[in-house]
Amino acid sequence: MADTTSVAVLGTGIMGAAMARNLARAGLDVRVWNRTRAKAQPLAADGARVADTPAEAVHGADVVLTMLHDGPAVLQAMGQAAPALRPGAVWAQCSTAGLEAQPVLAAFAADHGLLYVDAPVLGTRQPAESGQLLVLAAGPAEARPVLAPVLDAVGSRTAWVGEDGASGAATRLKLVCNSWVLAVTHGTAEALALAHALGVDPQAFLDAVAGGPLDMGYLRAKAAAVLSGDYSPNFTVATAEKDARLIVEAGRQAGVAMDVAAAGAERFRRAAAQGHADEDMAASYFASFAG
DSSP, X not given: OTXXXXXXXXXXXXXXXXXXXXXXXXXXXXXXXXSSHHHHGGGGGXXXXXXXSHHHHHTTOSEEEEOOSSHHHHHHHHHHHGGGOOTTOEEEEOSOOOTTHHHHHHHHHHHTTOEEEEOOEEOOHHHHHTTOEEEEEEOOGGGHHHHHHHHHHHEEEEEEEESOGGGTHHHHHHHHHHHHHHHHHHHHHHHHHHHHHHTOOHHHHHHXXXXXXXXXXXXXXXXXXXXXXOOOOSSBHHHHHHHHHHHHHHHHHHTOOOHHHHHHXXXXXXXXXXXXXXXXXXXXXXXXXXX
């Protein structure tokens, strides 16, 4: 099936473009659409067909993969695609859209005869480019054979956590994982900001924790971004703020206070206001200082 499956990718930002490129390289029939066509156009060199509209992209597709900013953006794109959606197609919704969006998106899928799979991914630019994402998925068993070549192309592993996409089981797991990712990012940024303020060599901090239980790869990656001043985005400040607010809202609905996530969302907001919205979320560092 891998050489015949047709996939429409709606959204070709950092993650969507990398996923579409790996799908094309795997031999799938790939069509791509992005609100800003210039972001999708380079994928033509990898064999993807660039569409002018969501409807053009999804026409006849076996699988529709959405990787857009949030739930409203996903619903808007799918609404534009609606006239050309093929009943029975699989919709892999990979955007981090939050819990409130799941029943709305699932209802849209049901209204258009789509098999809805809640399928957010864990990973940033590098694992996306190398096809090593972890896919968290919940959806009907009948969708899995069609979706298999798609998931194999974009990820190293798929963790199926349920058969009802509308339940948000995969999204709930993604929000839990992201709460940890964002906390580590802010922790790194604040530790380095404090080192700067106290006149401590940041390398002394990193050497002090090296090899011990407080050391980790993510600390090293985000510290390297701050110390080098290279904020080339793997995961932008703007997107991280959006995810942090989804985490806070999910906790609120469940009766859990997410104080660290709420403070983190505010840090991202300040960093964005200082001009870092499109930079890597390690730019949380700048929120420790007056703009």
